[in-house]
Amino acid sequence: MSAPVLLLVDAGNTRIKWGLSRDGGWIATGSVDTADGAAFADAMSRLPEQPVRAVGCNVAGATAAAHVESALSARGLPIRWNASCERQAGVSSGYDRPGQLGADRWAAMIGAYSHVGGACLVVNAGTAITLDALDRGGRFLGGRIMPGIDTMLDALEQRTAGLRRSQGAYRAFPANTADAMMTGAIDAAAGAVLRAHEALRQAVQGEVPIVLSGGAADTIAEHLAGRVIRIEQLVLEGLRVIAEGQA
CATH class of the missing domain: 3.30.420.40 (ATPase, nucleotide binding domain)
Structure with missing residues (x-):
């Protein structure tokens, strides 16, 4: 069958x-x-x-x-x-109000935990970037939300008189405005991931992988250290785990 x-x-x-x-x-x-x-x-x-x-x-x-x-x-x-809740598919929530956690973040964590089976930092890099920490037992310790790379660049253009978004590239020492904007946005995103990763490493007292997904995942991955697991469509992966558990 x-x-x-x-x-x-x-x-x-x-x-x-x-x-x-x-x-x-x-x-x-x-x-x-x-x-x-x-x-x-x-x-x-x-x-x-x-x-x-x-x-x-x-x-x-x-x-x-x-x-x-x-x-x-x-x-x-x-x-x-599917909505976030206190416990589902091996993941438990440490959020102050579990039902207020974004349903996409919850599904992404379930997808990541089903793949890793232990502590990991779950990063979904889209319009917003979410950075969510899971311990070895699948407990959600807490997370961060920040603007995505494109959102940062759009904000600079909209809220300043002299900065206009154009196709920039990452440079160690940017020498034009387009490259300076792009480099700053990527550094902000990658730096946030690295800080969250270090905080989780200290919390679990050991090495943990970064599970990375989203439209800007490849851009950010180039600037990260440690073990990075790239999973396409992490939210859909989590929803699949949830759906299979409902059979």
Whole structure:
């Protein structure tokens, strides 16, 4: 008997990402602009196989949720929106109010812990960068949220009179404005990761990997030290673990 086909949906601030999975592997994946409900509906109409269950997380608000729900309703498929909680899939929350933790951060930690099976720093680098610490037993110790690289560059352009964003590159000693802006943003992101990593190393008194995902992951990875585990679509990986546990 073949394993069930699962649909996982990550409704983020700028993109809705989806993955069709069977038996721990991906059949198909894709993404569309969060605001483009028609594009998501079209993608869902073209799925190569009919899923038996859909699980998602949503940090993009009610409109994004409605787009997803409408598209899946056309396939006769309800979606279960997963929310953060005190304990799930081997991960427990140390957040002051567990239900207020972003559902995408929670799913990413579950995905990372299922892969590592121990302490790790979970970094998701997108519109925002989240840096979340798990101890050896899968307990979420706490985390950081900061602007993503593109968000930093956009803010500089919007809030200053003389800085205009253009295609810059990372340089040890930037000699033009575009390179200076890009280097500063990358250093801020990588520096935050390294500080959070060192704090976790001290907390668990040992070496821990950095689990890295998101659109800016490759850019940041070049400037990190220690063991870095690059996982594509970490939030979807976590949602898959959650969905498989609901079978």
